[in-house]
Amino acid sequence: MSTSPRAAQQKFEPWKDPEAKPYVRIEKITKQFGDFLAVDDVSLDIYKKEIFCLLGASGCGKTTLLRMLAGFERPTSGRIYIDGVDMTSIPPYERPVNMMFQSYAVFPHMTVEQNVAFGLKQEGLPRTEIAKRVVDMLDLVKLGQFAKRKPHQLSGGQRQRVALARSLVKKPKLLLLDEPLAALDKKLREHTQFELINIQETLGVTFIVVTHDQEEAMTLSSRIGLMNHGEIIQVGTPSEMYEYPASRFAAEFIGSVNMFEGRLIEDEPSYVRIECDDLEVPIYVDHGISSSPGATVWAAIRPEKIMMSREKPQQADNWASAIVQDIAYMGDMSIYLLRLDSGKVVRITQPNTYRHADDRITWDERVHLSWHPESPVVVTK
Amino acid sequence: MTARLKRLGLRGRNLVTAVPYLWLIVFFLIPFAIVLKISFSTTQIAMPPYEPLLHWAGEKMLQIQLNLANFAFLVQDDLYGTAYLNSIWVAGVSTLICLLIGYPIAYAIARSSPSTRNILMLLVVLPFWTSFLLRVYAWIGILKNNGLLNNFLLWIGVIDQPFQMLQTDFAVYVGIVYSYLPFMILPLYANLEKLDLTLLEAAEDLGCRPWQAFYKVTLPLSKPGIIAGCLLVFIPAVGEFVIPSLLGDPGMLMIGKVLWTEFFNNRDWPVASAVAIALLLFLVIPIMFYQRAQDAEAGGGVHR
Amino acid sequence: MKQGITVFRAIVLTLGFAFLYIPIASLIVYSFNESRLVTVWGGFSTKWYGALFRNEQILNAAWLSIKVAVLSATLAVVLGTLAGMVLARFGPFKGRTLLSGLTTAPLVMPEVITGLSLLLLFVTMEQLIGWPAGRGMTTIVISHITFTMAFVTVVVQSRLSQMDDSLEEAAMDLGARPHKVFFLITLPIIFPALLSGWLLAFTLSLDDLVITSFVAGPGSSTLPMVIFSKVRLGVSPDINALATILVVIVAIGALVAGIFTARQKKIRDRDAQMALAANQQMIESLKKG
Numbered sequence: 014m015s016t017s018p019r020a021a022q023q024k025f026e027p028w029k030d031p032e033a034k035p036y037v038r039i040e041k042i043t044k045q046f047g048d049f050l051a052v053d054d055v056s057l058d059i060y061k062k063e064i065f066c067l068l069g070a071s072g073c074g075k076t077t078l079l080r081m082l083a084g085f086e087r088p089t090s091g092r093i094y095i096d097g098v099d100m101t102s103i104p105p106y107e108r109p110v111n112m113m114f115q116s117y118a119v120f121p122h123m124t125v126e127q128n129v130a131f132g133l134k135q136e137g138l139p140r141t142e143i144a145k146r147v148v149d150m151l152d153l154v155k156l157g158q159f160a161k162r163k164p165h166q167l168s169g170g171q172r173q174r175v176a177l178a179r180s181l182v183k184k185p186k187l188l189l190l191d192e193p194l195a196a197l198d199k200k201l202r203e204h205t206q207f208e209l210i211n212i213q214e215t216l217g218v219t220f221i222v223v224t225h226d227q228e229e230a231m232t233l234s235s236r237i238g239l240m241n242h243g244e245i246i247q248v249g250t251p252s253e254m255y256e257y258p259a260s261r262f263a264a265e266f267i268g269s270v271n272m273f274e275g276r277l278i279e280d281e282p283s284y285v286r287i288e289c290d291d292l293e294v295p296i297y298v299d300h301g302i303s304s305s306p307g308a309t310v311w312a313a314i315r316p317e318k319i320m321m322s323r324e325k326p327q328q329a330d331n332w333a334s335a336i337v338q339d340i341a342y343m344g345d346m347s348i349y350l351l352r353l354d355s356g357k358v359v360r361i362t363q364p365n366t367y368r369h370a371d372d373r374i375t376w377d378e379r380v381h382l383s384w385h386p387e388s389p390v391v392v393t394k
Numbered sequence: 395m396t397a398r399l400k401r402l403g404l405r406g407r408n409l410v411t412a413v414p415y416l417w418l419i420v421f422f423l424i425p426f427a428i429v430l431k432i433s434f435s436t437t438q439i440a441m442p443p444y445e446p447l448l449h450w451a452g453e454k455m456l457q458i459q460l461n462l463a464n465f466a467f468l469v470q471d472d473l474y475g476t477a478y479l480n481s482i483w484v485a486g487v488s489t490l491i492c493l494l495i496g497y498p499i500a501y502a503i504a505r506s507s508p509s510t511r512n513i514l515m516l517l518v519v520l521p522f523w524t525s526f527l528l529r530v531y532a533w534i535g536i537l538k539n540n541g542l543l544n545n546f547l548l549w550i551g552v553i554d555q556p557f558q559m560l561q562t563d564f565a566v567y568v569g570i571v572y573s574y575l576p577f578m579i580l581p582l583y584a585n586l587e588k589l590d591l592t593l594l595e596a597a598e599d600l601g602c603r604p605w606q607a608f609y610k611v612t613l614p615l616s617k618p619g620i621i622a623g624c625l626l627v628f629i630p631a632v633g634e635f636v637i638p639s640l641l642g643d644p645g646m647l648m649i650g651k652v653l654w655t656e657f658f659n660n661r662d663w664p665v666a667s668a669v670a671i672a673l674l675l676f677l678v679i680p681i682m683f684y685q686r687a688q689d690a691e692a693g694g695g696v697h698r
Numbered sequence: 699m700k701q702g703i704t705v706f707r708a709i710v711l712t713l714g715f716a717f718l719y720i721p722i723a724s725l726i727v728y729s730f731n732e733s734r735l736v737t738v739w740g741g742f743s744t745k746w747y748g749a750l751f752r753n754e755q756i757l758n759a760a761w762l763s764i765k766v767a768v769l770s771a772t773l774a775v776v777l778g779t780l781a782g783m784v785l786a787r788f789g790p791f792k793g794r795t796l797l798s799g800l801t802t803a804p805l806v807m808p809e810v811i812t813g814l815s816l817l818l819l820f821v822t823m824e825q826l827i828g829w830p831a832g833r834g835m836t837t838i839v840i841s842h843i844t845f846t847m848a849f850v851t852v853v854v855q856s857r858l859s860q861m862d863d864s865l866e867e868a869a870m871d872l873g874a875r876p877h878k879v880f881f882l883i884t885l886p887i888i889f890p891a892l893l894s895g896w897l898l899a900f901t902l903s904l905d906d907l908v909i910t911s912f913v914a915g916p917g918s919s920t921l922p923m924v925i926f927s928k929v930r931l932g933v934s935p936d937i938n939a940l941a942t943i944l945v946v947i948v949a950i951g952a953l954v955a956g957i958f959t960a961r962q963k964k965i966r967d968r969d970a971q972m973a974l975a976a977n978q979q980m981i982e983s984l985k986k987g
Contacts, residue, residue, distance in 0.1 A: 085867055105870045118868035122886045131882075132872030155983070159976070166969040168977030176868075183872065201981065406876060411788065411797075414781035414847070418800040421844040425815030428822050499714040502707040512959075514711065516952060521718055523948045525905045527922050528941040531929045532721035535728060538933070540738070542724055575718065626806065633808020635908050640929065650810045650908075657814060657912075667818070670811045677808070685802050 025235060026250075027060035034097075036061040036219055037082070037187060042091035044077050044243075051077040053243035054091075059236075064213060064220040066230040068266075069240035075223045078240075079189050082221065083112045096186055106135070111180035112189040115196070117172045119164040125151070125175050126160040132183045150182040153212065170201045177209075181216060190222045194229055206232050227267050231255070239263055255315075260394050264313040271319070271359050273312045273389075280306045285391065286330070287312055291355040297330035299386035304393050311392050318388040319361040321349065321374065325381050332383040335359060337376055351380065426674075433464055433667035464668035474669065477647040478676065484563070484638075484648065485631035488570035489578075492627045493620065495571065496578035500619075501612075503579075504586035515583060522576050530569050530640050537565050537641070565641035566648075570631050578623040585619025586612070618687065625684040629677055649673055722945060729938035746939040753936060756924055763904055763921040766835060770842035771899035775892055777843065778850025778899075783884075785851070786858035787866075804848040813912030816841045820913060833915035841913045842906065846899035853898065857891035858884075 027033040035058035044052040052074040059065045067075040080086045082093060084105035092101045100108055111132070120128050126147055133143045151157045154174040164172055173193070180188055193209065194202045210233060213220055224230050230237050231251040239246045239254065239262075247254065247263045258264035261272060273296065275289035280301070287296040287310060296312045304310060326332045335351035338358060344365070351359045359382065374380055468474040503514045521529060536542045539556040547553045559565055589612060597607040635650035642648070649669065657666040729747075733740025750756060781801050785794070804812065820830055820837050830836045865887065869879045885892075907922040914920065928934050 083867075083871055085870075105867070106873045106875055108871075110871075112868070112871045114864040114868055116862050116864050118862060118864040120865060120869070120883060120887075131869065131874075135873035135878070162972075163969070165966070166972040166976070168973050168980060170980055171973075171976055179868075179872065407788065410780050411784045411791075414777045414784065414851075415793070415797055415800075417777055417844070417847075418781075418797070421816065421819065421840060422800055422804060422812075425819040428818045429811075429815045432818055495714065495717070498706075498710045502710040502714075505703065505707060513956075516956070517715060518718070520948065520952055521722060523901050523951070524722065524945050525922070525925075525941070527905065527907055527925055527929075528725065528937070528944065529721060531925070531933075531937065532725045532941070534929065535724055535933050535938075536721060540735070572717070572721065629806040630808055633810050635810055636926070650808060653810045653814065663818070666814060670814050673808065674811060677806075681803060681806055684806055685799055 025062070027063070028058070028236065033060060035059060036063075036096055037221070038092075038094040039078075039082075040092045040094070042078065042081060042088045042093065044074075044081060044086060045089045050243050052081070052088075055240075055243075055245050056091075057238060057245065057248065059219065059221065061219055062213075062217055063235045064210070064222060064233050066222045066224055066234035066237045067240055068224055068227060068230040068237050070266075071225055073240040074243035075240050076191060077243075079112070079191055079221065079223045082187070083110055083189055084108050109186040110189060111183055111185040111187075113176050113180050113191065113193055115192040117176040117196070119172050119175050119179070121164050123163075124160065125156060125162050125164070125167070128164070128175055129179045129182050132179060136183070146182055150178045153181075153215070154178045170197055170205065173197060173205070177212070181212070181218065184216075185218065187219050187221065190220060192224055193222060195224070195226070202229075209233065231267075237267075239266060241266075256390070258313065258390060258392065260392050261311055261313070264390065264392065268315060269360060270313045270315055271361075273314070275310060275312060277304055277306050277308050277310055280304065284386075287391070291353055291357040292333050293354075294332060295330050296389055297386050298389050298391055302391045302393070304391075308393065312389040313392060314384055314389050316348070316360045316362045319359065319382050319384050321351070321361055321363065321380050321382055323374070323378070323380060326383040328383065331386060332381055333359070334379065334381055337374060337378050337380060340376065349374075351382065429667045429670055432664055433671045435464075435664045435667075464664050465672070467665060468668055468672060473647065474649075474652065474672075477649045477652045478672070480647050481632050481634075481649040482676070484566060484570070485628050485634070488567055488574070488631055489624050489628040491567065491571050492575055492578040493624060496575055496582055496623065497620075499575075500579045500582035500586055503583055504589070511587070518576050518579050518583075526573060527636060530573060530637055533565065533569055533572065533641060534560060537568070560641060561643045563642070563646065566638050566646065569637040569641045570627075570634060573637065574627040574631060577626040581622035581626065582616065582619040585616050585622075589615060622684070622687055625680055625687070629680050629684065632677060633673060722941075725938050725941040726945060729935065729942040731935065731938075734935060746935040747943075750936040750939045750943075755919075756921070756936070756940065759919050759921040759924040762835065762918060766838050766842060766920065767900045767903040770839045770846060770903045771896050773839075774843045774847040774850050774899040775896045778847040778895060779854050779888075779892060781847065781851040782854030782858055783880075786855045787863070801848050801851040804845045805852065807845075809845075809906070809908035812845055813841070813909040816844070816909065817912040833913055834918040837913040837915070838910055838918065838920065841909050842899075842903040845906075845909060846902050849898050849902065850892075850895035853891050853895040854888060857888045861887055 037057075037059040039055055039057040039059075042052055042055045043050070055074075055078060057065075067078060069075045077086060081088050084100070084103060088101060092099055094100065095108070095110065100110075120131065123131065129147045129150055130143050133146060138146075147160075148157070151160055154177055156171060156174050156178065159167060159171060164175065167175065173196070177193075194205055197205060206229065220233075222230075222233055224233075231254075234251060236248060236250055237254050238248045241262060247259045249257070254263065254267050258267065258270075264270045264272070273287075273289045273291060275287040275292075275296065277285060278288045278295065279286035282301040284300065285298050285302055287298070289296060289312070298312070302310070325334070333353055335353045337349060338352045339350040341348040341350075342365075346362050346364045349361050349363065351361065353359060361382065499518070503511055503518070506514060534541070537559040538544075539558065539560070541560070543559065544553075544556045547557065593611050593615075594604075594607045597611045598604065602610060633650045633653075634648065635654050638646055638648040638651050639654075653666050653669045653673070656662050656669060730742050730744065731738075731740055732743035732745070781797065785798055785801070788794075816837075817833075820833060820840075823829060824831065830840075861884075866879050866883055869883045870876070874882060905922060906920075907926050910920050911923055911926075914923065925937055925940070929937055
């Protein structure tokens with residue numbers, strides 16, 4: 014799992030500041046297509062200069078939400094404010110918002126230059142200013158030498174840049190990106206991700222990105238809004254989403270996870286103990302949760318947070334015994350599938366730190382698993 | 395402000411919808427209503443040669459009695475029944491022949507290399523761009539007693555006397571098949587060209603012989619093309635007028651010709667209208683069938 | 699087995715195209731026949747062409763037909779484009795089914811019915827509102843627009859449904875109002891479809907006999923009407939000459955279109971090469987950067 018490059022930078026967390034005003038406010042938006050509820054009572058606050066990712070499987074309503082922000086769909090109920098102005102019933106051609114389409118929608122009958130100039134011409138700007146802004150923007154996206162070309166003379170990656178340049182040149186308050194990288198091949202996608210972040214930081218535009226690719230969401234975003242069946246499931250920074258999922262759905266959607274269903278047997282403010290049918294000993298978690306004893310809960314443990322050894326651990330809680338069922342060698346790490354005595358299969362990953370390891374644990378060996386008390390995340394739904 | 399804009403946008407949309415809509419209602423739908431009304435009217439020696447439409451208010455009872463007279467006439471006189479049945483028969487047989495000739499051609503073109511495919515399809519549609527009337531006319535020169543075909547057959551010695559081909563049903567079949575063949579080939583080709591060839595390979599891989607693969611995979615998958623092609627030939631062929639009057643026996647009864655004669659020669663507009671209404675009733679089912687098929691094909695474009 | 703297919707294809711295509719083209723070829727050959735008895739070869743001659751160009755009746759009819767065809771094709775393209783837009787872009791609305799029915803029905807409606815119904819409409823309209831006064835070019839043009847616009851609608855609608863509609867949304871997103879979107883984006887992109895729609899409507903109008911016979915007045919005979927009344931009496935060599943001229947025009951048109959598409963293909967191939975090279979270049983520069 015890649016980490017956001019933002020993590021290394023200065024803290025940018027306006028959502029934690031009670032004084033900060035949201036730049037985009039989505040207020041109880043619902044959209045119905047006939048009987049189908051595409052977006053269900055979504056409220057979101059997005060702050061200036063954020064890259065906010067709407068993440069979810071296809072059909073979860075993320076694109077519909079984006080299209081409502083652009084003005085192509087009218088919400089059935091609810092309101093949208095951008096920079097304090099109610100935009101709900103403003104047509105798309107009057108919104109200070111631009112969109113980059115999944116298909117890029119580069120006009121096939123215009124050159125690169127004409128494509129980029131299109132939006133400025135609609136504003137009726139003087140010709141000299143249009144020319145200057147187009148040149149600057151093409152330089153920014155490194156397309157200067159292709160200005161006179163037609164779209165079908167460009168590669169997919171270049172068309173994507175034309176689309177980006179065309180929507181940015183209008184200096185929108187908000188840029189909407191619908192699956193911006195989905196059509197690029199893997200290598201190009203990685204480079205472009207970082208470039209997109211650079212451009213966003215240079216221009217200081219607020220981005221809202223729709224994606225179904227969790228890795229893309231993790232890399233790009235300041236915050237992620239996870240969607241399912243038209244609802245927002247959880248909003249948080251990439252690391253929050255990964256380390257503190259609020260539900261089984263969130264834990265399972267982002268990264269892989271081992272989920273243990275169990276009952277709460279001890280429920281104290283500073284720790285909890287969970288008894289699982291799949292485990293001989295209880296799970297001990299070193300923080301309290303808000304639930305009552307006897308309740309059914311789930312403990313989620315990420316594969317890289319489980320340790321594996323031949324020797325039985327000394328501790329009373331947080332371990333299990335298992336048989337190696339399968340090993341997948343991935344190069345940088347290996348994935349082990351371990352079968353507990355109950356039959357449940359647990360997935361763990363181990364970094365391949367050494368090139369030669371004669372003593373590596375192998376198929377059908379009996380091993381012991383263990384984890385730290387702070388590793389499990391307890392969710393109640 | 396925004397409300398006004400919205401209204402304006404909506405008004406533009408309504409205008410765009412209204413112009414073609416109104417045109418089609420005035421010049422296509424209303425005419426049918428008029429035909430229907432006149433088919434319930436009586437003949438008069440006047441111009442126009444039927445009882446005025448606007449008179450009948452208050453005489454509805456009487457009107458209804460007069461109404462059915464034209465239709466009763468159609469039923470009583472054998473001529474019309476024979477003409478209808480004959481038209482449907484001729485159109486049906488021609489459609490079948492078109493399918494039998496058109497399918498192999500469409501199939502052969504669809505299996506050619508992509509660049510030849512386009513040239514061949516261009517050659518299929520090209521005759522369509524020349525005059526229909528002149529192409530039918532060409533067959534007169536070929537089929538008549540001292541025409542090309544008879545001369546050719548005499549020359550190779552198959553026959554020793556000219557063979558009467560013009561002014562027979564045979565000539566009408568030839569004319570219809572010849573004129574409508576492109577309409578059969580086009581939808582068939584469009585369908586067969588889309589066929590995924592790996593399906594045939596899969597069928598053969600699973601033990602089908604090539605002809606079995608054709609029979610079990612290609613043929614069922616091309617059903618929409620077959621239906622569209624057949625309807626595209628059958629419906630207009632039923633009402634065909636030019637081909638039977640140029641190539642057929644003058645005594646041959648086809649409903650298009652009957653309608654023409656009633657209208658132009660007998661000047662009996664109400665009966666001509668009744669003939670048209672009856673013909674339309676015959677064709678409503680295939681026409682609706684055709685539109686359903688078209689809508690299903692265009693389904694992708696309809697959404698959003 | 700592969701060879702079986704090739705042999706089958708060769709036979710089918712040879713027979714099929716022979717059937718389609720021999721009648722046309724015979725028209726051309728006999729247009730140069732000296733003899734009046736069209737099918738008896740009496741030596742090479744171009745005299746029927748001369749006769750054709752001296753035939754006032756045919757020339758007048760041809761001129762009327764061309765006027766009618768240009769006018770009705772142009773208006774049919776306007777109306778058909780609007781109808782195609784409505785059907786392809788305006789989504790479901792009340793009355794959409796009726797509109798779609800009204801645009802496809804003329805495609806298959808027997809011409810005798812369309813012709814009769816239009817005539818009865820014109821007669822009724824004249825009685826009620828006094829327009830159109832009598833029958834002639836106006837009524838012919840209206841009728842031709844009505845039955846040819848259906849063909850234009852089908853062509854435009856299918857082109858629009860292939861077109862990525864996010865192109866139009868993108869233009870709107872960039873600040874273009876709906877009518878500007880139509881003129882700056884939609885129209886240029888679907889222009890080839892409009893052109894082929896126009897040619898189709900023009901040809902159909904030029905060729906129509908049945909509908910025209912119903913709605914034409916006594917003084918306004920179009921070319922097909924004149925041809926029909928002549929050939930009803932048997933073959934006539936100057937009609938062969940006329941057919942040859944028409945075939946030559948169509949053949950030249952097809953040739954031009956063929957050359958044009960071949961050139962387009964060359965350009966497309968070159969562009970694809972350029973795109974490929976551009977891609978390489980970009981990956982290189984990204985590696986460095």
